[in-house]
Amino acid sequence: MSVEKLQRYREQMRTELDKVVDFWQKYSHDTQYGGFFTCIGKDGKIYDELKYVWLQGRQVWMYCRLYRTMERFNKPEILEAAKSGGAFLRRFARIPNSGSPWKCAFCLTRDGKALKVQRTIFSECFYVMAMDELARVTGDKDMQAEAAQMMDQLVHWVRVDPSGLGKPQLSGDTPVCSMAVPMMLLCLVQQLTEARSGEEVDKYREVGGWCVKQILQHLQRGGTAILESVSSEGKELPGCEGRLQNPGHALEAGWFLLQYGLENGDQELQRTAVDKFMEIPFLTGWDKEHGGLLYFLDVDGYCPTQLEWSMKLWWPHCEALIAYLMAYSHTKEPALLDRFSQVYDYTFSHFSDAENGEWFGYLTQQGKVTLDFKGGPFKGENVNRLEKGLVRNHDRHK
């Protein structure tokens, strides 16, 4: 690939990022109650005032990370918006919970009343991301301590006792390991340890090592498949749940593992990340007829039971772009740049909205926009995933 083409990609991504940040600054800030609107239509109109906690946390993180690491975003209005979002989160996201005093809501009303709570760890994870990154730009030690305390709670739920999450114990329950959990924890470990040292960091490093081992258990069938859920002994589970593949998650795990392998000088892990976690999902998940990455697949070729299995979502494409670019920048293998280029062309021609800025999130298998909002219950700043990776790549190379 020519240097010119790479330069063009870089320019386009830069322009796209500016448009995305503009979009959220312009439409999402709630100047009356604080925090961010998350349900935003294609042209910026708020179609629901609910505030989804994942996206509050992600937006705080994104603003802080942009502010802290990229000069053109080092502007007071970005910092102020991040602080406002952080204050809203701190004040409202945590809810009274008999089992675990640190449980976070999934969804809040505009004025911060809890409306829904999930029996998973993810709202809390985005809370940690937001608080730690905000503490880094503001120097607020209380906030950093709060992130650490929440992290302890998360590790307790995942490794010791999940009962505080509120799921009832049932007779048919067998412990299931979902790849999303160690992936997300590993991401937090990388957040909490970055450029720090000391006892706390050593504790997190141990957690990080555990997460990597857990993620590697999802490489199954003699290294030919990455399965989303496995047993606690690292074996394949029966039925649909055991056969489920999520190419976007596998690619995301791929770049988390590569990053960890690079930080720890683990060359074998680096190779596994690239050859398995980045290659297998492309071979199985890329839609040869219509282009783009499918959302879910069954490893034995049965039809998944998720109604949206054949749709093309923005985020797996972001994960793929980050993964292939990161892998190429370390290995310089041209095949990885080709993968990047193939995903790039599909992504930027299908998800980007030239008219109103930001990205669409949901396409049919054939590539037609089928949900046209820019923000919804699970979609915030489109490029926060992309940026998370690119900003990290950027950090690494500056």
Place this chain on the structure above:
Amino acid sequence: MSVEKLQRYREQMRTELDKVVDFWQKYSHDTQYGGFFTCIGKDGKIYDELKYVWLQGRQVWMYCRLYRTMERFNKPEILEAAKSGGAFLRRFARIPNSGSPWKCAFCLTRDGKALKVQRTIFSECFYVMAMDELARVTGDKDMQAEAAQMMDQLVHWVRVDPSGLGKPQLSGDTPVCSMAVPMMLLCLVQQLTEARSGEEVDKYREVGGWCVKQILQHLQRGGTAILESVSSEGKELPGCEGRLQNPGHALEAGWFLLQYGLENGDQELQRTAVDKFMEIPFLTGWDKEHGGLLYFLDVDGYCPTQLEWSMKLWWPHCEALIAYLMAYSHTKEPALLDRFSQVYDYTFSHFSDAENGEWFGYLTQQGKVTLDFKGGPFKGENVNRLEKGLVRNHDRHK
């Protein structure tokens, strides 16, 4: 429409029903553990051994109703299969639950261990349907009493105190009335009161009247829209939730209301059922470009946030067929027969599988099969909904 065309429809439905019943008899019976497999591929192969409780209950109900009301299904093997399914349900569906001893699981392992439980009323509703209908064909009074006891529990959850369902109380909670709840209860009232009299029946009739009032609250905006969720005062709710329309549910409510109106000689209710609950969802929900009924719509034209909003599902089409045929058979208005015919042509040409029997359940907006299994977590005998209506029409006219 010609009598010949109606005769042809009738013949085709009869053939289709035979093929469907054959399919489930052939592939779904678990002779080892009892009960029915519910995850069945396009050609009859079991792709997951989990047993979904809604579908266990529906299949028991369907077999019994066919056995009891249609001569060609009055066969010992159908009764035996129903009894086996009923025994499995009785033994395994109910799970220990601190708040409510009668809570049912949503999903069981092959050998009956509880795997998932929903914080809603629907597993319990299908349990009542199954037990009551099975009691009718077997004469088992204990079973009938069990259905009645579960019904009391359901009415308590819905009208007195929902806390036994296990949802945590949150600060932003405002009571939301979902149309599915009174619809389902009204269906149970009709099941439990059919051809019976006495004190128990009077009690249910009061519940039925309450359900009708509740359902009518979903007719909003001066009688121009049917909204899936309203406030407990019967007012429109803010945001996406308040604007959500589910044409299949509105049509289903339509024939429940019509049936109730006919049973009670309430002509105004009959007209509302037809002119509002059957007409509005067609005008808003029929896809003029591709044909078929859309799954979800936003009354103000925003994009729904459900990823599957534009898909075509088998069950709203079944509800539409039942509704229009029932409405036509009582009013003799030709326009209703035209509606029936239009839905019929789309339904039988898109969902029916000539090769392996049974129906596909899930199409893209363009009408292409996108999930090709015959049974899944929410889809059992395709025509159980259709049959429920047709069998009831049949009962009424025999």
